[in-house]
Amino acid sequence: MIATEKSVKLQASDVDVFYGSFQAIKNASLAMASQTVTALIGPSGCGKSTFLRALNRMHDLTPGARVEGKITLDGADIYAPDADPVVIRHRIGMVFQRPNPFPKTIFENVIYGPKIHGESNKKRLTEIAEKSLRQAALWDEVKDRLNRSALDLSGGQQQRLCIARVLAVEPEVILMDEPASALDPIATSKIEDLIGELKRNYTVVIVTHSMQQAARISEFTAFFHLGEIVEFGTTSDIFTRPKEKRTEDYITGRFG
Amino acid sequence: MAISIIVMLALFVFYMLFLGARYITPGFLFGLPGESSEAGGGIGPEIFNSFYILTLTLLMTVPIAVSAGVYIQEYARPGRFRALVQFSAEALATVPSIVMGLFGLLIFIYFFHLRFSAIVGAMTLTILNLPALMRVTQEAMRTVPDSLREASMSLGATKWQTVTKAVMPSAIGPMTTGVVLIAGRIFGETAALIYTAGLSVSANSPYDFSLTHSAETLAVHLWYTRSESLVPDVDRIGNGSALVLLFMVLVFNVAARVLGRFLSKRLTGKSS
Numbered sequence: 001m002i003a004t005e006k007s008v009k010l011q012a013s014d015v016d017v018f019y020g021s022f023q024a025i026k027n028a029s030l031a032m033a034s035q036t037v038t039a040l041i042g043p044s045g046c047g048k049s050t051f052l053r054a055l056n057r058m059h060d061l062t063p064g065a066r067v068e069g070k071i072t073l074d075g076a077d078i079y080a081p082d083a084d085p086v087v088i089r090h091r092i093g094m095v096f097q098r099p100n101p102f103p104k105t106i107f108e109n110v111i112y113g114p115k116i117h118g119e120s121n122k123k124r125l126t127e128i129a130e131k132s133l134r135q136a137a138l139w140d141e142v143k144d145r146l147n148r149s150a151l152d153l154s155g156g157q158q159q160r161l162c163i164a165r166v167l168a169v170e171p172e173v174i175l176m177d178e179p180a181s182a183l184d185p186i187a188t189s190k191i192e193d194l195i196g197e198l199k200r201n202y203t204v205v206i207v208t209h210s211m212q213q214a215a216r217i218s219e220f221t222a223f224f225h226l227g228e229i230v231e232f233g234t235t236s237d238i239f240t241r242p243k244e245k246r247t248e249d250y251i252t253g254r255f256g
Numbered sequence: 257m258a259i260s261i262i263v264m265l266a267l268f269v270f271y272m273l274f275l276g277a278r279y280i281t282p283g284f285l286f287g288l289p290g291e292s293s294e295a296g297g298g299i300g301p302e303i304f305n306s307f308y309i310l311t312l313t314l315l316m317t318v319p320i321a322v323s324a325g326v327y328i329q330e331y332a333r334p335g336r337f338r339a340l341v342q343f344s345a346e347a348l349a350t351v352p353s354i355v356m357g358l359f360g361l362l363i364f365i366y367f368f369h370l371r372f373s374a375i376v377g378a379m380t381l382t383i384l385n386l387p388a389l390m391r392v393t394q395e396a397m398r399t400v401p402d403s404l405r406e407a408s409m410s411l412g413a414t415k416w417q418t419v420t421k422a423v424m425p426s427a428i429g430p431m432t433t434g435v436v437l438i439a440g441r442i443f444g445e446t447a448a449l450i451y452t453a454g455l456s457v458s459a460n461s462p463y464d465f466s467l468t469h470s471a472e473t474l475a476v477h478l479w480y481t482r483s484e485s486l487v488p489d490v491d492r493i494g495n496g497s498a499l500v501l502l503f504m505v506l507v508f509n510v511a512a513r514v515l516g517r518f519l520s521k522r523l524t525g526k527s528s
Contacts, residue, residue: 061409063333090412100403103426113411116421162407169411 156187325393377453392434429520440508
């Protein structure tokens with residue numbers, strides 16, 4: 001596929017996701033290249049978030065949810081019997097739709113991951129916190145109040161804190177589930193700038209309901225509809241020369 | 257309606273103060289009780305026993321009830337076993353305390369041949385309060401939104417790390433409030449202790465840490481003095497004890513709120 005110009009980091013092959021007897025994702029295959037941003041777009045309820053959550057085994061936490069098919073990270077099946085979901089989630093981080101900082105201090109939030117992975121050196125933790133907050137473009141705003149509650153931050157700052165928290169565990173892939181949908185335009189543009197920075201070092205997969213956002217930040221776009229991937233291609237092709245009728249209808253605003 | 261509740265509480269407190277305040281002296285608070293037919297004496301050992309049995313009870317109840325509550329809330333999948341545990345806890349919670357006292361008498365005293373003692377009283381109160389504390393734990397864990405569990409798991413935390421490092425610290429406020437409120441209830445418990453902790457205090461010393469001494473608590477003392485005692489100064493001991501008991505229970509209630517708020521702030525970093 002197109003993604004082969006850069007090496008494939010994450011590959012989904014014939015993935016089905018079920019909630020009980022309801023099939024939310026049908027036969028979805030998608031190659032996500034490293035150091036690129038892949039956007040998942042589609043109307044509400046099309047299954048794009050459901051697909052995203054299959055990529056780091058978050059469905060394990062939902063009673064009744066079941067994932068079939070194959071998803072590989074660097075060629076290794078993440079649903080293999082000997083694959084440890086805890087290790088998988090360490091390597092594939094996630095940013096959620098609503099900012100969900102812990103009710104702890106800003107500092108404690110950032111070092112939560114490194115701490116549970118065994119880092120106890122105070123000096124090292126402080127370095128990690130600063131580095132991650134700088135990467136998330138939040139350092140200058142919070143450096144004087146690291147010991148204040150994360151809940152005192154604005155929504156946009158909280159979301160960048162959540163991104164810093166993910167960066168602190170040094171994942172290889174970052175999944176983002178409509179990370180800017182609860183934010184105002186200024187905060188949104190900060191998050192978008194940040195994603196542009198992140199793709200230099202990470203593989204980013206982002207679900208978005210905003211086509212403009214997908215166009216602004218992603219190299220590749222997959223269009224989801226009714227639980228299927230209707231079309232996948234470079235973002236410019238999807239938006240300017242869609243091959244499928246349904247993609248074109250969605251892009252041009254005829255439904256959704 | 258709301259105001260009438262405040263008025264009733266205020267009237268009650270003032271009436272108790274009116275009846276008992278004049279009897280509260282250091283000798284009464286810290287002194288030994290008098291002989292059974294003579295006037296005079298204090299309630300020192302009874303106050304001590306109340307705190308002692310409370311401590312013992314919490315030491316046993318908290319670990320068991322918190323583990324059970326965490327297990328049911330965070331680990332158990334919905335199903336028959338979980339429903340059975342829930343049902344058992346609810347059934348246990350409705351057992352009247354006098355029945356639990358008689359149960360303690362049957363099991364610990366008659367069957368295991370233990371004596372009326374602090375430890376038997378504490379074990380009986382443990383059974384009595386397990387369901388309530390388990391419920392408190394469950395409710396406290398339930399106040400923590402799932403988004404925090406997801407955040408923790410998505411950072412590569414194990415389930416156990418998520419529960420201990422993210423969920424429990426976030427639930428510490430309501431948890432503490434619940435524990436202290438239950439502590440207040442344990443402190444004032446009477447019926448369950450009459451046949452388990454006994455109606456007399458240690459002959460050795462006013463502050464006897466022995467687990468096996470008979471350990472009449474303040475609430476039991478109040479009941480006993482009022483209903484059975486032959487001492488001539490029943491009013492003094494009764495009204496004085498009642499006032500002390502009331503004061504203690506109020507302290508627990510206030511402490512529950514203050515502590516809960518304080519810990520919430522400390523452990524969750526929430527600034528008010």
